[in-house]
Amino acid sequence: MLQQSRNKEDAKAATHGGPGVLEKKLAGKGLRLTAQRRILLRMLETASTHLDVPHILKEARRAGVRMDRATVYRTLNLLKRHGLVDELDLLHLEGTGHYYELRESGDHVHVGCTRCGRILELETSLLEKLRAQVQRKTGYDVSSVRTEVAGVCPACRTK
């Protein structure tokens, strides 16, 4: 059954053991826990929006943690390589940069409005089926499924 996801915070709470889980995962891989990584992980765990690099830099500054662009990119690449975050472009509805979110246990669809830019998340069992089909038909060992849908939201349609 298809179900629209709750807001992003609830979703995190439901699929993660709470704050600190990511830190433990990193430690388990022999990676060092710096102030910069700590705050980036916390942002990912608590974010109510999709994070992009400028946003991350601003948040860190606001929290009093000094962090450089290069560190953000290096850390995100690290987390990607370890399969902890997914990179999205949200259909480039604005700009050509990327957005980042924790890799949740359940895949979900991102649905973006081409007029107002609003992004919805949707959970559906079709993605699991899709993953299984791809794996079976191609023989690939699938590690991630990314689905982004563009359209016009109801509010914009009536304008």
Added chain:
Amino acid sequence: MLQQSRNKEDAKAATHGGPGVLEKKLAGKGLRLTAQRRILLRMLETASTHLDVPHILKEARRAGVRMDRATVYRTLNLLKRHGLVDELDLLHLEGTGHYYELRESGDHVHVGCTRCGRILELETSLLEKLRAQVQRKTGYDVSSVRTEVAGVCPACRTK
């Protein structure tokens, strides 16, 4: 039933009326047909790989058509706005640029190998179902569905 797509040329032949169709579509929208647009359209119609901007520039030069980067980007944006091409990033397996392909009548999944970079295309009726579900549950008027899957291909897995 899931079916792996034939090669890209066959797919084009199956879903388009042959060369010139795109030109007619553009003319129908009151857009001008220049040498630059003509060759870009032809590349899109006949491409055996996914096209990126450097590739397009090189091909045009090779065909003796003078074309600037700016023109390529402007034309691709035009075609995107008119719903004639889709923009992909193929999971950024190499570089951070984008790839372009004609919007086919049937959606398909792009499956990329994170080790060797090979991209497969796969057709599946699950995408139509997904489109319908998204539309029904969100109320969005869906214009495009983009699915990119990352994994390790069988050849790389045995290495």
Added chain:
DNA sequence: TTAAGTGCAAATATTTTGCTGTCAC
């Protein structure tokens, strides 16, 4: 004829890299 389209140059945006100093372990 003339508005749309192009090239060119420069600006802007995004991401990566080399190097040196710092800090987690």
Added chain:
DNA sequence: GTGACAGCAAAATATTTGCACTTAA
């Protein structure tokens, strides 16, 4: 103590924009 990591500056890559010239319709 030492190797991993951070900041800084610069380079590399990707995309957009302003303007003067060209051309399709």
